Amino acid sequence: MADNSIRRGMGWATMADVAREAGVSLMTVSRVYKRPESVSPRTRENVLKAGARLGFLPNSVAGNLASGKTNMIGIVVPSLRNSNNATSIQGMADYLRQASYHFMIANTGYSLEDETAVVKAFVQRRPDGIVLTGTRHGQETVDLLKAAGVPVVETWETKGPFLDMATGFRNYEAAREITAHLIERGYRKIGYIDYPAIGLTRYVERLAGLKDELKAAGLPSGQIVSPLEAQDLYQDASSFRGGAVGLQMLQGKYDIDAVLCASDILAVGALFECQRQGIAVPRQMAVAGFGDFEIAAEVHPGLTTIRTNGYQIGWNAAEMLVQRILQPDADIPLRDVGYELVTRGST
Amino acid sequence: MADNSIRRGMGWATMADVAREAGVSLMTVSRVYKRPESVSPRTRENVLKAGARLGFLPNSVAGNLASGKTNMIGIVVPSLRNSNNATSIQGMADYLRQASYHFMIANTGYSLEDETAVVKAFVQRRPDGIVLTGTRHGQETVDLLKAAGVPVVETWETKGPFLDMATGFRNYEAAREITAHLIERGYRKIGYIDYPAIGLTRYVERLAGLKDELKAAGLPSGQIVSPLEAQDLYQDASSFRGGAVGLQMLQGKYDIDAVLCASDILAVGALFECQRQGIAVPRQMAVAGFGDFEIAAEVHPGLTTIRTNGYQIGWNAAEMLVQRILQPDADIPLRDVGYELVTRGST
DNA sequence: TTGTAGGCGTTATCAT
DNA sequence: ATGATAACGCCTACAA
Numbered sequence: 001m002a003d004n005s006i007r008r009g010m011g012w013a014t015m016a017d018v019a020r021e022a023g024v025s026l027m028t029v030s031r032v033y034k035r036p037e038s039v040s041p042r043t044r045e046n047v048l049k050a051g052a053r054l055g056f057l058p059n060s061v062a063g064n065l066a067s068g069k070t071n072m073i074g075i076v077v078p079s080l081r082n083s084n085n086a087t088s089i090q091g092m093a094d095y096l097r098q099a100s101y102h103f104m105i106a107n108t109g110y111s112l113e114d115e116t117a118v119v120k121a122f123v124q125r126r127p128d129g130i131v132l133t134g135t136r137h138g139q140e141t142v143d144l145l146k147a148a149g150v151p152v153v154e155t156w157e158t159k160g161p162f163l164d165m166a167t168g169f170r171n172y173e174a175a176r177e178i179t180a181h182l183i184e185r186g187y188r189k190i191g192y193i194d195y196p197a198i199g200l201t202r203y204v205e206r207l208a209g210l211k212d213e214l215k216a217a218g219l220p221s222g223q224i225v226s227p228l229e230a231q232d233l234y235q236d237a238s239s240f241r242g243g244a245v246g247l248q249m250l251q252g253k254y255d256i257d258a259v260l261c262a263s264d265i266l267a268v269g270a271l272f273e274c275q276r277q278g279i280a281v282p283r284q285m286a287v288a289g290f291g292d293f294e295i296a297a298e299v300h301p302g303l304t305t306i307r308t309n310g311y312q313i314g315w316n317a318a319e320m321l322v323q324r325i326l327q328p329d330a331d332i333p334l335r336d337v338g339y340e341l342v343t344r345g346s347t
Numbered sequence: 348m349a350d351n352s353i354r355r356g357m358g359w360a361t362m363a364d365v366a367r368e369a370g371v372s373l374m375t376v377s378r379v380y381k382r383p384e385s386v387s388p389r390t391r392e393n394v395l396k397a398g399a400r401l402g403f404l405p406n407s408v409a410g411n412l413a414s415g416k417t418n419m420i421g422i423v424v425p426s427l428r429n430s431n432n433a434t435s436i437q438g439m440a441d442y443l444r445q446a447s448y449h450f451m452i453a454n455t456g457y458s459l460e461d462e463t464a465v466v467k468a469f470v471q472r473r474p475d476g477i478v479l480t481g482t483r484h485g486q487e488t489v490d491l492l493k494a495a496g497v498p499v500v501e502t503w504e505t506k507g508p509f510l511d512m513a514t515g516f517r518n519y520e521a522a523r524e525i526t527a528h529l530i531e532r533g534y535r536k537i538g539y540i541d542y543p544a545i546g547l548t549r550y551v552e553r554l555a556g557l558k559d560e561l562k563a564a565g566l567p568s569g570q571i572v573s574p575l576e577a578q579d580l581y582q583d584a585s586s587f588r589g590g591a592v593g594l595q596m597l598q599g600k601y602d603i604d605a606v607l608c609a610s611d612i613l614a615v616g617a618l619f620e621c622q623r624q625g626i627a628v629p630r631q632m633a634v635a636g637f638g639d640f641e642i643a644a645e646v647h648p649g650l651t652t653i654r655t656n657g658y659q660i661g662w663n664a665a666e667m668l669v670q671r672i673l674q675p676d677a678d679i680p681l682r683d684v685g686y687e688l689v690t691r692g693s694t
Numbered sequence: 695t696t697g698t699a700g701g702c703g704t705t706a707t708c709a710t
Numbered sequence: 711a712t713g714a715t716a717a718c719g720c721c722t723a724c725a726a
Contacts, residue, residue, distance in 0.1 A: 011496065014703055025713045030705065040711060055494045060471045061417060062703035064408045065718050072451075081437045086428040093427055093454060102468065104419075104451050107440060121449060125407045147402045149358065240645040268645075275647040295642070298587040298615075300622040361719055372697050377721065387695060409719035412702050697726075702719105710713080 013054035022050035033058050064126070073321060074122035074130045075105040076115060079233065083293055084263065084310075085133065088155065091314025092131065099322050101128070110198060110233050112138040123148045129321035131155060135162065135201050151324040153317040157202050158336050165324065167316040167335040171202045174306045174339040175209025178288055179260065181304070183217050185347055187258035187286050190214065191223040193246035193270065195262045196230045203262055206290065210260060223256060225249040243269020244276075257285060258347070264289035264296045264305055271299055271346060286347040301345025312337045360401035369397035380405045411473070420450040420668060421469035421477045425457045426580065430640055431610065431657075432480065435502065438661025439478065446669050448475070457545060457580050459485040470495045476668035478502060482509065482548050498671040500664040504549050505683050512671065514663040514682040518549045521653045521686040522556025525635055526607065528651070530564050532694050534605035534633050537561065538570040540593035540617065542609045543577045550609055553637065557607060570603060572596040590616020591623075604632060605694070611636035611643045611652055618646055618693060633694040648692025659684045 015029040022029065024047060031039045032047040039047070050056075064070045073096060077085045089105065096103055104122065108115040115132075119141050122130060129151040145152055145163060152164040157171065182190055192210055195203045207224070214221035227246040232238035243266035250256050261267035267289030274281050281287055281301055289296060292307035316335045324332055362376040369376065371394060378386045379394040386394070397403075411417045420443055424432045436452070443450055451469065455462040462479075466488050469477060476498040492499055492510060499511040504518065529537055539557055542550045554571070561568035574593040579585035590613035597603050608614035614636030621628050628634055628648055636643060639654035663682045671679055 012703090016703080026703095027705085027713060028711085030703095031712085034705080038711080043711080057467070057471050057495075059412075059473060059703055061408060061411045061473050062718090063705070065406075065412050065720085066703075066705040068705095068718075070408065079437070080440055081430075081433040083428075083430060083433075086430075086433060090426070090428045090454070093452075097453070102451050102453065102472070104449050105440075106444070106449065107437070120404070124404050125449070148404075240641065244645075272645050272647050294587065298591075298619050300619050359719090363719080373720085374698080375696060377719095378696085381721085385695080390695080406719055409702090410721070412704085413719075413721040415702075415721095695726105698724085700721105700723090702721085704718085706717080707715090708713105709715105710711100 012059065013051075013056040014059070015056075017054055018047060018051045018056050021054055022047045034063075068126075070126050070128055071101050072125065072127045073101055073103040073318065074119075074125070074127040075103050076118055076122070076130065076132050077105065077107050078110045078133055080105070080107050082233065082239075083265065084291065087310040088314035088317075091311040091316075092318040093314075095315045095318035095322075099318070101318070101322065110200075110230055112136075112141070116140045116144070119144055123150065128325050129153070131317045131321065132163075135160070135166075136199050137163070151321050153320050155313050155317050157205070158334060159201065159205065160334075162334070165320045165332045165334070167313050167320065167337065168202075169308050169313075169337050169339045171205035172209040174290070174308070175206040176213040177339075177341050178290070178304070178306050179210050179213035180217075181341055181343065182258050182260065182286060182288060182347060183213070183219065185282075185286065187347075188219060189223070189254070189256045190219065190258045190260060191225070191250035191254055191256040193243060193250070193259060193261045193266050194224055194226045195233065195266075196226055196228050198230045206262055223250065223254045225253070239263065239265035240269040240272070242266055243271075244273035246270060247273045258288070259285065260288045260290075262290055264291040264293040264303060267303055267305065267346075268295055268299055271301075271303065282345065282347050288347055292342055296342075297344070299346075304341075304343045304345075304347040307340045307342045309337045359406065360398075360403040361406070362403075364401055365394060365398045365403050368401055369394045381410075415473075417473050417475055418448050419472065419474045420448055420665065421466075421472070421474040422450050422452040423462060423465055423469070423477065423479050424452065424454050425480055427452070427454050429580065429586075430612065431638065434657040435661035435664075438658040438663075439665040440661075442662045442665035442669070446665070448665070448669065457547070457577050459483075459488070463487045463491065466491055470497065475672050476500070478664045478668065479510075482507070482513075483546050484510070498668050498675075500667050502660050502664050504552070505681060506548065506552065507681075509681070512667045512679045512681075514660050514667065514684065515549075516655050516660075516684050516686045518552035519556040519559075521637070521655070521688075522553040523560040524686075524688050525637070525651070525653050526557050526560035527564075528688055528690065529605050529607065529633060529635060529694060530560070530566065532605075532629075532633065534694075535566060536570070536601065536603045537566065537605045537607060538572070538597035538601055538603040540590060540597070540606060540608040540613050541571055541573045542580065542613075543573055543575050545577045553609055570597065570601045572600070586610065586612035587616040587619070589613055590618070591620035593617060594620045605635070606632065607635045607637075609637055611638040611640040611650060614650055614652065614693075615642055615646055618650065629692065629694050635694055639689055643689075644691070646693075651688075651690045651692075651694040654687040654689045656684045 106118040157168040228242040247270040289305040296303040453465040504515040575589040594617040636652040643650040
């Protein structure tokens with residue numbers, strides 16, 4: 001055991017090893033890898049060569065402990081295989097990458113208990129920031145985040161109150177707008193396929209927008225079905241099927257000539273069901289969705305929907321966190337990414 | 348500065364604080380949070396109460412440094428918004444969660460350089476294991492992983508050589524099987540919509556399987572188009588469109604009565620294009636895919652495809668890593684999750 | 695079952 | 711520009 005520095009370690013070369021090899025102090029090595037410009041070129045080259053010779057890679061864990069910064073973001077989403085979030089996650093990933101942050105991610109399956117567990121596990125790893133989906137959180141989660149004092153962004157909504165920062169779009173207004181579009185197109189018997197009523201405020205908002213717009217037009221506003229169970233939201237497959245089943249439910253209960261859905265996947269499911277039943281879209285039945293997922297433009301006929309910029313939401317969330325991290329007392333206002341009615345052949 | 352323990356810290360209570368509060372030693376506190384059963388119930392209660400009073404949450408970063416274990420897995424995927432991987436990621440997430448591991452994830456955009464960068468960044472954080480997608484990796488990546496000595500699983504393929512462990516299915520055989528199905532159904536003019544030829548071995552295998560099966564049947568095996576660029580693989584939207592464009596390309600160059608696609612998303616795109624052109628599927632044109640993604644069962648007509656268990660691949664990968672971590676010298680053999688031809692209305 | 699001592703590999707701070 | 715020293719908060723190893 002001539003080399004005192006490899007005792008409990010895992011065989012890795014450490015900065016001390018590199019320092020010895022290069023004939024400089026440990027701190028110089030640290031500087032070379034952290035702020036290369038703060039070291040003279042000559043020394044820097046020597047150290048880098050010594051490091052390469054030893055196969056040295058800085059141990060971030062040690063650095064994190066010493067500096068109190070982890071350069072790690074925790075992302076909490078309801079589901080990983082729901083296309084709803086994928087684009088948004090990619091937006092965060094892209095921003096974080098260029099800002100030299102990494103992220104851990106975990107899903108809650110729409111359960112508040114699981115969300116608390118996830119947040120607790122994350123907080124123990126001392127992330128520099130946390131992204132949550134939506135604004136519905138258990139009290140324990142809220143307390144945990146408050147105690148941790150970690151920057152938090154909530155996504156997909158613009159209606160507070162928020163824990164800290166937020167970015168999203170106006171779900172209520174968007175729902176009114178697409179409903180108004182259906183009415184303007186001449187549809188009078190409009191059904192709605194909703195997500196399970198588990199208190200997700202973004203869907204509560206959409207439903208409220210639909211109802212208010214229908215009422216304002218003097219149309220029936222109670223033609224609503226909710227074919228999914230909470231656990232179905234976990235993956236897209238159920239939502240496709242939910243759209244089909246939802247349409248059947250509407251057909252059984254009401255006389256409808258248009259169906260609006262809480263998400264594009266539901267709407268595509270309903271559209272497929274129309275194809276199976278031989279119902280002409282949009283002549284006999286209009287179909288409209290929410291989200292403008294990639295598939296919306298590809299189905300035939302194309303799906304009328306509300307376009308929201310999920311990628312931008314993710315990008316924003318990451319950017320807001322990093323801004324706050326770099327400038328802890330910055331006041332970071334809500335960012336509304338907007339929405340846009342996209343009319344296609346289905347209405 | 349009465350309290351010596353909060354100097355550079357971030358305001359968090361530490362085990363030392365809890366120890367003082369509970370009147371025990373620091374080690375007892377550590378044990379309470381790590382192996383509660385190794386502490387007497389009475390002491391444990393006291394410590395937990397003291398911890399709760401101080402809002403204590405163990406700092407994993409410090410624990411990681413001291414123990415040399417991070418309970419963290421690094422997952423490297425080509426893209427985050429490609430449904431190809433989402434199910435597999437969920438499989439890993441579900442296994443890792445119940446095993447008390449967390450994961451970081453990063454995407455490479457199918458670039459070897461980016462993969463190296465990602466792996467390097469991961470390795471610096473000292474994950475206990477790493478999951479890679481596919482078997483095509485740059486030399487630098489390979490060297491890095493070898494030097495790190497971290498357990499690695501490669502996914503989606505069963506044909507080595509592998510860096511370490513692997514789980515996937517037999518792409519070549521699966522492609523032969525679905526091609527044979529088309530031939531058996533009476534199709535003789537079979538076109539293939541391929542992914543970009545960037546050396547992804549799983550797609551190389553599929554193409555080889557198709558060609559060999561066609562040749563064995565004495566059919567033309569060169570009717571192949573590749574409508575996508577490498578960067579298009581990044582998201583599903585391009586693949587839908589690629590399927591449509593690919594079909595048009597095949598129609599322009601060849602006289603085909605069936606189209607097989609390197610993935611379901613391409614196939615669905617081709618199917619939608621048939622709908623737009625008013626081509627009857629499967630009477631005038633058969634369409635087949637690869638993967639049995641969720642949408643395959645939902646389109647009309649349903650898509651004939653190769654079902655693979657992406658969720659299981661993810662689950663396996665995580666399980667294999669954890670096994671190896673717990674038992675470093677264990678020999679963990681390749682796991683083939685198999686595949687299954689699923690025939691639906693499109694052929 | 696509980697405690698003591700020492701170290702994990704890096705960074706902050708203060709000197710030089 | 712470089713170095714010496716003391717943390718960062720926890721865990722391993724060993725002792726009591």
